[in-house]
Amino acid sequence: MAEIVDRLVIRILLAGFVCLMIYLYRYAHVVFYPSVKRQVLKKIRPAENAPDTLHLCSRIVGIAIIFSSVTFNETSGLMLSLFHFSVWGTIAIVLYLLSLYIIESIVFYNFEYTDEILKRKNMSYAMISFCHALVIAYLTRTVMIESENSLIILLVLWLYMLVIVGFSVKYYTFISKLSFNRLLIQKNLSLCFSYGGFIIGAGFVIASCFDQEHYELTLYCIQVLLKTILALIIFPIFKKGLFKIFPMKIGEEKGSEGQIDNDMQSLGYGFFEGCVFIAGAILTTMIVNRIQFGTIYPFF
Amino acid sequence: MYKFFLYCMLVIFYLGLAKTLSPSEVGVQYLQNEKGFSKLIKGDTVTAILIDTHATGFLIKTYYQKYRVLTGFDVVEELIVRTSKEFAKRNLGHIGLSIYRKVSDKEEFVPVPPGSIYLNKREFGDWKLNKKGEIKWRFNKSLKNFPRYLGWGKFRPDQKFYQEMKNNISLNKAYFGTNNEFGPDGFVTRENFPQFFKGERKKKVDVKTMMIEYLKNNF
Numbered sequence: 119m120a121e122i123v124d125r126l127v128i129r130i131l132l133a134g135f136v137c138l139m140i141y142l143y144r145y146a147h148v149v150f151y152p153s154v155k156r157q158v159l160k161k162i163r164p165a166e167n168a169p170d171t172l173h174l175c176s177r178i179v180g181i182a183i184i185f186s187s188v189t190f191n192e193t194s195g196l197m198l199s200l201f202h203f204s205v206w207g208t209i210a211i212v213l214y215l216l217s218l219y220i221i222e223s224i225v226f227y228n229f230e231y232t233d234e235i236l237k238r239k240n241m242s243y244a245m246i247s248f249c250h251a252l253v254i255a256y257l258t259r260t261v262m263i264e265s266e267n268s269l270i271i272l273l274v275l276w277l278y279m280l281v282i283v284g285f286s287v288k289y290y291t292f293i294s295k296l297s298f299n300r301l302l303i304q305k306n307l308s309l310c311f312s313y314g315g316f317i318i319g320a321g322f323v324i325a326s327c328f329d330q331e332h333y334e335l336t337l338y339c340i341q342v343l344l345k346t347i348l349a350l351i352i353f354p355i356f357k358k359g360l361f362k363i364f365p366m367k368i369g370e371e372k373g374s375e376g377q378i379d380n381d382m383q384s385l386g387y388g389f390f391e392g393c394v395f396i397a398g399a400i401l402t403t404m405i406v407n408r409i410q411f412g413t414i415y416p417f418f
Numbered sequence: 419m420y421k422f423f424l425y426c427m428l429v430i431f432y433l434g435l436a437k438t439l440s441p442s443e444v445g446v447q448y449l450q451n452e453k454g455f456s457k458l459i460k461g462d463t464v465t466a467i468l469i470d471t472h473a474t475g476f477l478i479k480t481y482y483q484k485y486r487v488l489t490g491f492d493v494v495e496e497l498i499v500r501t502s503k504e505f506a507k508r509n510l511g512h513i514g515l516s517i518y519r520k521v522s523d524k525e526e527f528v529p530v531p532p533g534s535i536y537l538n539k540r541e542f543g544d545w546k547l548n549k550k551g552e553i554k555w556r557f558n559k560s561l562k563n564f565p566r567y568l569g570w571g572k573f574r575p576d577q578k579f580y581q582e583m584k585n586n587i588s589l590n591k592a593y594f595g596t597n598n599e600f601g602p603d604g605f606v607t608r609e610n611f612p613q614f615f616k617g618e619r620k621k622k623v624d625v626k627t628m629m630i631e632y633l634k635n636n637f
Contacts, residue, residue: 292421292424340439343439344432344435344436344439347428347431347432347435348432350428351425351428351429351432354425
């Protein structure tokens with residue numbers, strides 16, 4: 119019984135310690151987003167600005183996802199495992215916020231957080247930011263797991279992951295009919311669902327490319343690169359296929375171009391495109407990762 | 419059209435990159451035909467025995483061959499190569515035979531039973547009378563493992579075998595032994611290089627058997 123109680127106490131202590139790390143995250147967040155100092159360091163008022171709340175909450179969810187990759191090894195002692203968690207937790211926070219900062223600088227190069235969230239209360243911007251936060255967190259978690267407690271490997275893989283994500287966000291303009299910048303200015307929700315589906319799908323694909331056994335870093339990076347390019351080849355097949363299998367009608371037969379534009383900006387179109395992107399990406403991961411060809415000379 | 423062009427470029431880029439960087443492409447050498455052996459196998463007094471051949475792939479086949487290579491007096495190694503369809507098909511009937519030999523920089527490509535380069539050479543062995551009163555080739559004691567390496571088993575060549583083999587080489591004609599002991603239909607090859615003749619590799623299954631086996635294994 120004593121042992122069970124002891125383990126429960128340790129779990130409670132560790133939960134408290136994780137909360138402490140999240141508390142530290144508040145201050146780290148302010149370093150990267152100085153304009154949100156008021157929002158983060160004081161009490162949050164959800165009713166006042168919903169997009170702002172969503173923006174902040176997405177980061178909290180993200181940091182929770184990343185922390186879930188760090189393990190406690192109680193056999194090496196409580197203090198050491200706490201120290202390990204604090205070191206890797208801090209690294210995770212820094213990498214996560216840096217990644218978000220870089221990716222959002224690429225995607226929202228025409229937009230400012232202060233203008234879109236604080237002044238214009240742009241929900242579309244907040245939703246896209248939410249998806250970014252989740253995807254980046256999931257990918258950071260993946261590279262942290264793959265790095266197996268090696269800081270050098272973590273830095274290499276993290277940079278590599280950032281490059282791939284950076285290129286993949288640019289891919290959206292090739293595969294979607296929606297105009298990102300124009301619709302984001304218009305606070306169009308169709309865009310956020312479509313882009314959200316795309317970036318979540320891209321996250322699945324990239325994470326699956328990183329999720330493989332590795333013995334040597336260079337070979338591993340080559341495999342990841344090859345898988346990513348393969349995914350780029352396979353994904354359009356599923357996208358085209360899904361659009362053919364479930365054909366959609368945009369605008370009336372004799373409708374004007376304006377009607378078509380209106381239909382494309384509707385929520386339904388955003389849902390449809392977003393769902394096709396997610397489904398296509400999941401199926402792509404299956405084709406890229408789940409086919410076993412065996413060895414090159416199976417009978418030898 | 420622009421997107422299609424980009425897609426094609428991406429496919430080409432992928433194929434090029436995969437060919438250059440993929441670990442599966444590194445390590446297995448390519449043998450176009452018998453002329454390529456000299457680049458792959460170095461040394462003098464060399465014999466390469468084809469012991470297995472296999473094709474992988476669904477629409478586009480890749481052909482592999484496995485050789486047992488004997489170099490000099492004691493080096494035995496196995497060599498797996500990718501090869502051309504033409505060469506692989508041509509040698510399908512030459513399993514268990516020596517496809518390539520090199521002695522004193524002279525190369526031979528006529529498929530003959532393994533060990534032909536050692537016969538009638540005093541530094542390797544001699545013709546000796548056995549208990550049954552037959553004159554057979556026997557390797558020197560220091561090379562007692564050679565019959566095993568060459569896949570002879572209990573078979574030992576006699577002088578008739580040697581003469582027939584020499585004639586066939588001069589006629590540029592494949593030789594399978596006095597009583598066809600070697601090659602895919604030869605009992606010596608079947609006994610000593612059994613990999614190629616394993617039942618499951620030749621077995622053709624009908625759909626019904628396949629389905630029953632699938633259901634048994636999976637449910």
